[in-house]
Amino acid sequence: xxxxxxxxxxxxxxxxxxxxxxxxxxxxxxxxxxxxxxxxxxxxxxxxxxxxxxxxxxxxxxxxxxxxxxxxxxxxxxxxxxxxxxxxxxxxxxxxxxxxxxxxxxxxxxxxxxxxxxxxxxxxxxxxxxxxxxxxxxxxxxxxxxxxxxxxxxxxxxxxxxxxxxxxxxxxxxxxxxxxxxxxxxxxxxxxxxxxxxxxxxxxxxxxxxxxxxxxxxxxxxxxxxxxxxxxxxxxxxxxxxxxxxxxxxxxxxxxxxxxxxxxxxxxxxxxxxxxxxxxxxxxxxxxxxxxxxxxxxxxxxxxxxxxxxxxxxxxxxxxxxxxxxxxxxxxxxxxxxxxxxxxxxxxxxxxxxxxxxxxxxxxxxxxxxxxxxxxxxxxxxxxxxxxxxxxxxxx
Numbered sequence: 570x571x572x573x574x575x576x577x578x579x580x581x582x583x584x585x586x587x588x589x590x591x592x593x594x595x596x597x598x599x600x601x602x603x604x605x606x607x608x609x610x611x612x613x614x615x616x617x618x619x620x621x622x623x624x625x626x627x628x629x630x631x632x633x634x635x636x637x638x639x640x641x642x643x644x645x646x647x648x649x650x651x652x653x654x655x656x657x658x659x660x661x662x663x664x665x666x667x668x669x670x671x672x673x674x675x676x677x678x679x680x681x682x683x684x685x686x687x688x689x690x691x692x693x694x695x696x697x698x699x700x701x702x703x704x705x706x707x708x709x710x711x712x713x714x715x716x717x718x719x720x721x722x723x724x725x726x727x728x729x730x731x732x733x734x735x736x737x738x739x740x741x742x743x744x745x746x747x748x749x750x751x752x753x754x755x756x757x758x759x760x761x762x763x764x765x766x767x768x769x770x771x772x773x774x775x776x777x778x779x780x781x782x783x784x785x786x787x788x789x790x791x792x793x794x795x796x797x798x799x800x801x802x803x804x805x806x807x808x809x810x811x812x813x814x815x816x817x818x819x820x821x822x823x824x825x826x827x828x829x830x831x832x833x834x835x836x837x838x839x840x841x842x843x844x845x846x847x848x849x850x851x852x853x854x855x856x857x858x859x860x861x862x863x864x865x866x867x868x869x870x871x872x873x874x875x876x877x878x879x880x881x882x883x884x885x886x887x888x889x890x891x892x893x894x895x896x897x898x899x900x901x902x903x904x905x906x907x908x909x910x911x912x913x914x915x916x917x918x919x920x921x922x923x924x925x926x927x928x929x930x931x932x933x934x935x936x937x938x939x940x941x942x943x944x945x946x947x948x949x950x951x952x953x954x955x956x957x958x959x960x961x962x963x964x965x
Contacts, residue, residue: 665694689763711906723892733884775803777876789832826860855896862900
């Protein structure tokens with residue numbers, strides 16, 4: 570049985586990266602690539618600036634302060650107050666116990682608990698890191714949605730061209746941000762991720778295929794370490810799009826374009842070594858810093874999207890089927906997303922003195938389903954719109 574189905578990025582561009590973050594995958598002594606698994610980061614609550622070890626009371630006080638800060642951020646978001654920074658809030662806990670103390674506190678107010686259950690976040694008890702995915706921006710969201718649409722289109726194309734794939738395609742469904750998680754005996758998550766996209770087969774609990782748009786989630790290699798490190802072993806393929814996202818001032822500089830790369834991991838059973846091997850494909854740039862698409866194609870074997878193991882359970886004529894994503898099309902998704910992001914960033918220009926348009930207060934009634942008016946609001950709009958509708962100025 571072949572251990573690695575053929576796949577190709579088909580790019581004529583060398584794998585270069587543009588920032589200082591370490592994207593490399595570690596090399597084992599025998600020369601094989603291995604996933605760079607996440608390392609446990611030291612908690613601020615355990616660090617000491619002096620030569621003496623911090624006391625138990627000092628550690629507990631610092632950990633309580635981190636829990637307070639995390640809870641306040643969640644409560645503020647519940648009240649509609651989001652962080653002023655574009656970064657997703659991240660908190661470094663000592664471990665699972667501290668995270669569960671935060672959950673206990675959240676659960677005391679049912680409304681806050683309900684809110685928390687419906688927002689995106691990532692938690693890893695091994696590293697003690699909690700990230701609240703509160704910040705959504707057009708360049709991230711637009712690309713995520715467009716690729717999800719392209720994924721469905723490719724699956725539909727294969728179902729039409731390969732008869733045996735059709736019944737399998739009908740059971741492959743996108744499930745967006747549904748948590749991929751591991752729970753302890755108390756039902757609390759010890760490892761939880763909210764992916765940007767995923768495919769689940771039939772009514773499976775875990776997705777065999779996950780994709781992430783990584784500017785908001787950090788190092789792709791660490792993502793791979795978390796997904797493939799799950800004990801259930803269900804995630805078989807991880808696709809990461811790493812967009813060189815920048816702050817508002819930089820991304821709106823004339824002539825600035827976001828470069829973007831692809832990272833891909835897949836697990837296969839090694840009969841020779843009697844273990845699962847998770848190996849990365851060579852990362853490839855599909856859009857350069859000049860906004861130009863690199864010639865190439867991302868090819869995903871259809872069987873990489875399926876939960877079956879071994880792959881001989883997949884119909885023989887479907888084993889060579891591949892999904893094709895042209896780099897030019899992927900780059901086009903970013904071009905469109907950049908336009909939307911710049912529109913989002915725009916500040917309304919102030920009119921020159923003496924050129925301001927006359928405005929009036931336009932009323933708006935919001936009706937209930939029973940035919941009564943539930944709410945009336947007013948907003949300002951140019952008076953010529955009111956005149957065009959033959960309305961009358963209002964001081965409501």
